[in-house]
Amino acid sequence: MLSPKAAETVRATLPAVGGAIGEITPLFYDKLFAAHPELLRDLFNRGNQANGTQRQALAGSIAAFATALVEHPDVRPDAMLARIAHKHASLGVTAAQYRVVHTHLFAAIVEVLGDAVTPEVAAAWDEVYWLMANALIAIEKRLYEEAGAADGNSWREYRVRSRQTETAEVAAFAVQPADGGPVPAFRPGQYVSVQVELADGARQIRQYSLVGGDEGALRFAVKRVDGEPAGEVSRHLHTEVREGDLLRISAPFGDVQLDSAERPVVLVSAGIGCTPMIGMLADLAARGSERRVIAVHGDRDPASHAFRAELEQYTGKLAAGESHVWYEQPADDRPAERTGFVDLAALDLPTDATAYLCGPLPFLRAARAQLVEAGLNPADIHYEVFGPDLWLGA
CATH class of the missing domain: 2.40.30.10 (Translation factors)
Structure with a gap:
């Protein structure tokens, strides 16, 4: 929780910092990689740096965390923190690296905002940073210990x-x-x-x-x-x-995990987003689960559909399993209502289900909206996105 003085300062300066975050994050990464080129070479995803998605994700997470601190001071955004911590743990991020990030991030903030960064403003945003950093360090420490890699090296x-x-x-x-x-x-x-x-x-x-x-x-x-x-x-x-x-x-990580409840489960994927769903289906089938399981997938065409046979095999083994597939370009005689994009509104979905989504971000947003419209509790809808999470804080 932010101190009262810091909360007041962050609330007052959040529009300015948020408005400049698009300038701050590229400058931060430039400074970081100039001082530590090995981080770009061996830790950060060079593709995501080149296309700017990692910078967008960092900006979104900082803005979302600061907003949560001032708007909901008694509630820590644990879902966001867990997602970041699992990704950090999978990379082997260490506590010492947070000080390196702090140095270059605050240098970028000062350079972009100039005289607006008074000692009071700097102290308030320093408090924001270390609240987020220390929360992540604590979660990552626990993840490393669970993986039997207390030193952060699970490779x-x-x-x-x-x-x-x-x-x-x-x-x-x-x-x-x-x-x-x-x-x-x-x-x-x-x-x-x-x-x-x-x-x-x-x-x-x-x-x-x-x-x-x-x-x-x-x-x-x-x-x-x-x-x-x-x-x-x-x-x-x-x-x-x-x-x-x-x-x-590395050791396995990831905050999106199949729960152990007995209520219905809905698995929704598109393209290569089928992979975590196939892992979940394999586990459900191996355990002979009696849960109602509804697997939904969308793909370009049958030839592009990875693990197509496994989808049918695993759902077929489940006592209450069913699969629904949409292809944009069907190569077989498919009904018109299953041609094109996935349409969850066409299915009878149990409102007490837990849902897991994976696929491109536009697909995730559309699927989540349809699930909420179908009556599922938003808190029971979980998603996995490959690459930087541009949905954080959305």
Whole structure:
């Protein structure tokens, strides 16, 4: 909770800081990477830096956290903090790095806002920063301890046991620890980070959802992303990694996890967003769950639909499982009402269900709106988005 004096100052200056955050965050990253080029090379996603999405996500999270502090001083935005903390833990972010960020972020704030940053204003926003940073540090510490990596280093070498082509753009990798030890426990819906060394020596990291685990192995899927430089890791995995190769992989993390309740569950995905849903379905089927499970997926066409067979296989094993698929360009004789974009309004959805969403941001927004319109509790609608979360604070 902010001190009363700081809360008053933050409330008064939030419009100015929020209005300038689009200038502050690019300058911050420029300063950070000039002082610590290894962070851009080996920690931050270079593709997201190049297209600006990481900067937008940082700006949104800072503004959302500050707004929450002044508008709801007795309620900490734990959902937002958990999402950021899980991503940080998957990257191996340490407490010491928050001081590095503080140095360059506040230098950028002062440079952009100039004389408006009085000692009183600086002290108030310093309080905001450390409230957020210390909350994240505490959550990340707990996550590291749960992963058996108290020092923040959860990385292990895994050997690729098998590689399977799912579609022309998607490959699934099954990996097992190279040290012969057991695979880590994970919750359906979680992801792992994969770090690869690229041709220029950079060791870039990306997150990939787990689609299940079997016989001492973890399975994750990678969609090849064409373009420069956003798909540099996915292209490397597709073109360079084969059975027997070694990969550096983190412990599983991710705040979007299948709950253990017995009430109905609705899984809604589009494109490669099917991967965490397949992981959830695999778990439900393996446990012989009697929950009502409604799996909904949208894709470009049948040939682009990764894990299409698994979707039918897992829902078919469930006592109360059903699947609904929409294709924009159907290659078979599909009914007109299942052609085009996913339409949740066409389904009879239980209002007491827990829902999980994954796909492009416009799809997530449309799907959430339809679920709320159908009567689901907004608090029971959870989403996973690949890349920087531009929905934070929305």
